[in-house]
Amino acid sequence: MxxxxxxxxxxxxxxxxxxxxxxxxxxxxxxxxxxxxxxxxxxxxxxxxxxxxxxxxxxxxKKTILLTSEEERKYKNQALLLLQGRCAEFAGIMGVAYGNIRVNKAKTRWGSCTAKGDINFTYRLLFVPQELIDYVVVHELAHLKEMNHSPRFWAVVQSVMPDYKERRKQLKEYHRRIELAD
Known part of the structure; x- marks a missing residue:
């Protein structure tokens, strides 16, 4: 058994x-x-x-990347600047308004969106290709229109990113292959 x-x-x-x-x-x-x-x-x-x-x-x-606290802080700042720009660009395309953008060191989520419209991202996004970062940004911004993962939500994502399914699959592979250790 x-x-x-x-x-x-x-x-x-x-x-x-x-x-x-x-x-x-x-x-x-x-x-x-x-x-x-x-x-x-x-x-x-x-x-x-x-x-x-x-x-x-x-x-x-799996590849494990060891970072010092100083490196982690640097990556968080870089990620914040990058993600603020990507959110601004895609929010304009999608016709949505978001609240605060925060960057954390989450290990199991690439991003999340609160009911208030605040968006959280993990700085681990800096270790994946730009097209996958953009997928995560569009995914979280789509929650501002549909706060769920219903067919309507995926239609919003697809309207901006027709190849989202392939990007989502690639992102899962990165999650399996890269680990940032504290």
Whole structure:
């Protein structure tokens, strides 16, 4: 039997995740029995093992960049200047107005947008090609029109960036291949 972490909540369906470190996580409704969850995980054994092998290989190929706090501060400032310019340009094209732009050192998100219209980006964007930075900017600005990931949201993104699906795919690859260590 595969060992897994179980997280119960008021959700309605079972979900199975293999985390980047290879751990298996199951998210389950409160009333689903442990026996049912065990059978569910057993039935996904081949997929779990295949995914764990793929993630282990990706981890071996990952490039880790070590930065000093001074380098990090420099990159944050560079990122802020770059992203302010890109946001201004694309906001004009998209007809949206945003609030504050902030740059942080988030590791799991390239960007986020608040309900108030403030946009956060990670300075890690400086380590990806410009066309992928632009995709993240357009993605976050699109949230100013649609605060979700509905088909309407993706239509907004596509109206500005018809090749967004390819850029999104490339960005996921960069996320797998580059790690900035503190």
């Amino acid at each position: 595969i060992k897994y972490d179980l997280i119960r909540s008021s959700r309605k369906t079972l979900a199975l995740y293999v985390r980047p470190d290879g751990r298996v996580e199951v998210r389950a409704p409160l009333k689903v029995s442990k026996a049912y969850i065990d059978r569910f995980v057993e039935g996904k054994d081949a997929w779990i093992q295949k995914t764990q092998r793929r993630l282990a290989k990706a981890q071996d190929e």
